[in-house]
Amino acid sequence: MRTYLDCYPCFVRQALEAARMAGASECQQRAVLNRVFDLLQRADSSDVPPVIGSQVHRIVRQEVGSSDPYREVKEAGAREGLALYPWMQSVLAGAEDRLDTAVRLSIAGNIIDFGPAQQYDLAETVQRVLAQPFAIDDGLALREALTRVDHVLFLADNAGETVFDRLLIEELPVPVVYAVKGAPILNDATREDALAAGIDQVAEVVSTGSDAAGTILDGCTKEFLGLYREAELVIAKGQANYETLSEEGARLFFLLQTKCPVIARDLDVPVRSIVLRQGGQLV
Amino acid sequence: MRTYLDCYPCFVRQALEAARMAGASECQQRAVLNRVFDLLQRADSSDVPPVIGSQVHRIVRQEVGSSDPYREVKEAGAREGLALYPWMQSVLAGAEDRLDTAVRLSIAGNIIDFGPAQQYDLAETVQRVLAQPFAIDDGLALREALTRVDHVLFLADNAGETVFDRLLIEELPVPVVYAVKGAPILNDATREDALAAGIDQVAEVVSTGSDAAGTILDGCTKEFLGLYREAELVIAKGQANYETLSEEGARLFFLLQTKCPVIARDLDVPVRSIVLRQGGQLV
Numbered sequence: 244m245r246t247y248l249d250c251y252p253c254f255v256r257q258a259l260e261a262a263r264m265a266g267a268s269e270c271q272q273r274a275v276l277n278r279v280f281d282l283l284q285r286a287d288s289s290d291v292p293p294v295i296g297s298q299v300h301r302i303v304r305q306e307v308g309s310s311d312p313y314r315e316v317k318e319a320g321a322r323e324g325l326a327l328y329p330w331m332q333s334v335l336a337g338a339e340d341r342l343d344t345a346v347r348l349s350i351a352g353n354i355i356d357f358g359p360a361q362q363y364d365l366a367e368t369v370q371r372v373l374a375q376p377f378a379i380d381d382g383l384a385l386r387e388a389l390t391r392v393d394h395v396l397f398l399a400d401n402a403g404e405t406v407f408d409r410l411l412i413e414e415l416p417v418p419v420v421y422a423v424k425g426a427p428i429l430n431d432a433t434r435e436d437a438l439a440a441g442i443d444q445v446a447e448v449v450s451t452g453s454d455a456a457g458t459i460l461d462g463c464t465k466e467f468l469g470l471y472r473e474a475e476l477v478i479a480k481g482q483a484n485y486e487t488l489s490e491e492g493a494r495l496f497f498l499l500q501t502k503c504p505v506i507a508r509d510l511d512v513p514v515r516s517i518v519l520r521q522g523g524q525l526v
Numbered sequence: 527m528r529t530y531l532d533c534y535p536c537f538v539r540q541a542l543e544a545a546r547m548a549g550a551s552e553c554q555q556r557a558v559l560n561r562v563f564d565l566l567q568r569a570d571s572s573d574v575p576p577v578i579g580s581q582v583h584r585i586v587r588q589e590v591g592s593s594d595p596y597r598e599v600k601e602a603g604a605r606e607g608l609a610l611y612p613w614m615q616s617v618l619a620g621a622e623d624r625l626d627t628a629v630r631l632s633i634a635g636n637i638i639d640f641g642p643a644q645q646y647d648l649a650e651t652v653q654r655v656l657a658q659p660f661a662i663d664d665g666l667a668l669r670e671a672l673t674r675v676d677h678v679l680f681l682a683d684n685a686g687e688t689v690f691d692r693l694l695i696e697e698l699p700v701p702v703v704y705a706v707k708g709a710p711i712l713n714d715a716t717r718e719d720a721l722a723a724g725i726d727q728v729a730e731v732v733s734t735g736s737d738a739a740g741t742i743l744d745g746c747t748k749e750f751l752g753l754y755r756e757a758e759l760v761i762a763k764g765q766a767n768y769e770t771l772s773e774e775g776a777r778l779f780f781l782l783q784t785k786c787p788v789i790a791r792d793l794d795v796p797v798r799s800i801v802l803r804q805g806g807q808l809v
Contacts, residue, residue, distance in 0.1 A: 248542055248555050256535035272531050273571070280563035288556070 244486045246288045246295055249505045253359075254299050255279060260361060261303040261429075265312030278302045292505075293483045296358075297455035297462075300428050311427035313357060313402075320355040320403020320430060321439045323365050328406055334373070335410060343382065345414040347372050350498050350517050352407025353400060353481050357430040358456070359502040372500070378516030385496050385519065388476045394418045396474035397446065398458055398488075400481030400499075401429075402436035408480065412445045419446040420470060426454035431483075457483030479522075482506050488522065495522035527769045529571045529578055532788045536642075537582050538562060543644055544586040544712075548595030561585045575788075576766045579641075580738035580745075583711050594710035596640060596685075603638040603686025603713060604722045606648050611689055617656070618693060626665065628697040630655050633781050633800050635690025636683060636764050640713040641739070642785040655783070661799030668779050668802065671759045677701045679757035680729065681741055681771075683764030683782075684712075685719035691763065695728045702729040703753060708746075709737035714766075740766030762805075765789050771805065778805035 258279045262272045279299055286295045303312060311317075331348055338344035351372035354363045389395075397412065397419050399405060412419045421442050423432045437448045452464030458479070460468065471477070477495045479488055485497045485506065497520045501507040507514045538559065545558045562582055569578045586595060594600075614631055621627035634655035637646045672678075680695065680702050682688060695702045704725050706715045720731045735747030741762070743751065754760070760778045762771055768780045768789065780803045784790040790797045 248552065248559065251559055252535050252539035252542065255538050259531055259535065269531065276531065276534055277567050280567050284560050284563050 244291055244489050244506070244509050246286070246290055246292045247505050248288070250292050250295070251283055253503070254283060254296060257296065257358065258299050258303055260357070261300060261312050262307055264316065265303060265307040265309035267307040271307055275303055275306045278306065291457070291459070291487050293456040293487050294459060297428055297459070301454070313427065313430040316357055317402035317430045317436055320401065321406065321436060324352060324355070324403045324406030324440065327365070327369065331369070331407070331410055335414070342386065342414050344373070345411040346382065346498065346519060347517070349407045349411035349480070350500060350519070352404035353498070353500045354502070355401045355403040355430070356481065356502060358482070372517055375517055377519055378501075378512035379510065379518045379520045381496065381521040382519050384521045388494070388496070389416055392417055392476040394420060394474070396470060396477045397421045398477060398479040398484050399423045399432045399437065400484065402432045403430075404480065405432050405437050405440035405442055409440050409442055409445055412442070421446040421448050422451050422467065422470070423448060424454060425450045425452040425464070428454050428456050431456060457487030459487050491522055493521055493523035496520070497522065527574055527772050527789070527792050529569070529573055529575045530788050531571070533575050533578070534566055536786075537566060537579060540579065540641065541582050541586055543640070544583060544595050545590055547599065548586060548590040548592035550590040554590050558586055558589045561589065574740070574742070574770050576739040576770050577742060580711055580742070584737070596710065596713040599640055600685035600713045600719055603684065604689065604719060607635060607638070607686040607689030607723065610648070610652065614652070614690070614693055618697070625669065625697050627656070628694040629665065629781065629802060630800070632690045632694035632763070633783060633802070635687035636781070636783045637785070638684045638686040638713070639764065639785060641765070655800055658800050660802055661784075661795035662793065662801045662803045664779065664804040665802050667804045671777070671779070672699055675700055675759040677703060677757070679753060679760045680704045681760060681762040681767050682706045682715045682720065683767065685715045686713075687763065688715050688720050688723035688725055692723050692725055692728055695725070703757075704729040704731050705734050705750065705753070706731060707737060708733045708735040711737050711739050714739060740770030742770050768793075774805055776804055776806035779803070780805065
């Protein structure tokens with residue numbers, strides 16, 4: 244998905260929020276904004292948004308001298324997710340269709356996202372997503388694919404959301420390779436966030452090697468690219484994975500909540516939709 | 527009120543919205559944004575926000591070659607206001623405290639503002655504001671001042687809101703001079719918008735001579751400055767007049783809805799508050 248001009252005010256807002264989260268002085272915040280204005284003047288809008296967004300966040304980390312501005316909110320997200328874990332297990336145990344419920348819980352966890360906004364109501368979201376109709380539902384194709392493959396490559400999104408992904412991984416009939424970011428970007432999950440959710444007990448945890456949001460293949464390690472190319476089924480969580488991989492074909496399944504109007508428009512669904520979309524069907 | 531860094535993403539958003547409203551091509555929109563990024567890099571944040579905002583909107587008008595990007599929404603605002611006018615007259619006729627109700631209606635009309643957002647629900651807002659407690663209420667001081675002065679200088683805000691101001695003007699016990707912008711900025715009222723609401727039938731309509739949001743005294747005509755300096759009571763509508771005149775003393779009364787979190791914080795009230803605040807009481 245290309246970058247729309249609507250993304251530009253959002254990049255500026257995100258830069259300011261990230262700088263503040265990293266404890267930047269007002270002078271540092273201003274320096275961040277000035278470098279972001281420079282970047283946006285030169286940005287190529289045929290790039291996918293996370294290419295530009297990742298440069299924005301690199302500027303913040305450099306100017307403020309913080310390697311992980313979102314560390315605290317990532318830990319808070321994990322605590323919130325873990326607090327709900329026993330309750331979610333009991334919901335799953337009582338579910339008529341466990342895979343459907345596990346997919347919904349994994350999508351519910353996608354609300355823990357500091358890109359589009361700085362606030363969310365996790366408990367309310369879980370209740371809503373358990374009952375909400377899918378705006379796009381390629382669940383049948385996913386079930387069919389799961390009968391054919393010997394493993395799943397699962398592209399993680401945010402820290403805390405990892406807890407919700409764990410529930411889905413436990414319901415999948417095949418082994419899972421769970422790919423996290425190689426270094427901090429926004430509140431995206433890195434290896435330690437996956438471990439905090441105990442993902443290593445249910446899947447093999449690997450790194451994309453990249454510090455970009457979503458999965459920008461050019462920035463990933465050779466090792467990850469090998470895993471990516473050989474996977475016959477890829478579950479890609481969240482908006483940024485959709486932004487970066489929407490044209491990568493039918494072996495990808497995107498699980499997300501639409502939190503941003505630009506992505507919602509691209510998917511032709513309302514904001515606050517839940518989506519399970521197979522790739523490769525774009526017109 | 528100084529400009530906060532929070533205003534910067536908002537300036538970028540406003541530039542894009544205004545460019546689109548003026549029918550700009552994507553290429554023109556990008557050119558607008560690039561000039562706005564240049565402007566924001568050089569901007570002096572000790573200026574009040576409308577100083578920078580007005581430069582943003584001048585860039586839009588120049589790049590897109592449109593003298594009044596908001597013309598259509600201004601006309602729509604006036605139509606909406608006029609459609610409610612007979613009903614509002616009947617509300618006033620049945621009011622226990624006509625001045626209080628007229629002040630509330632005038633503040634309700636302040637929702638017709640394309641600065642903070644592109645959408646509003648006018649009918650819902652009128653109902654809400656008629657019943658909502660004031661977050662700041664210097665109404666007693668206003669009533670007292672009205673007994674002492676021989677006229678009121680009334681600083682207008684938006685087109686369409688003019689209809690609501692007319693109802694308040696009709697309740698004031700002294701003659702009113704109604705000051706509108708000298709040229710288009712956002713959806714602010716100019717002379718023709720005042721005439722569309724029939725303000726000339728109840729007040730003398732004058733121009734500030736400025737094309738800036740709010741009232742930036744440096745940009746106003748000598749003639750207006752004479753009127754402003756001699757006025758013993760000034761009613762100033764809307765956020766931008768508060769931003770530009772908040773330190774101008776106790777003869778000013780600000781009537782507004784808080785629609786922007788930065789201004790709400792400056793006033794120490796929640797967003798969506800209604801405010802009747804006397805100037806000159808800032809700590």
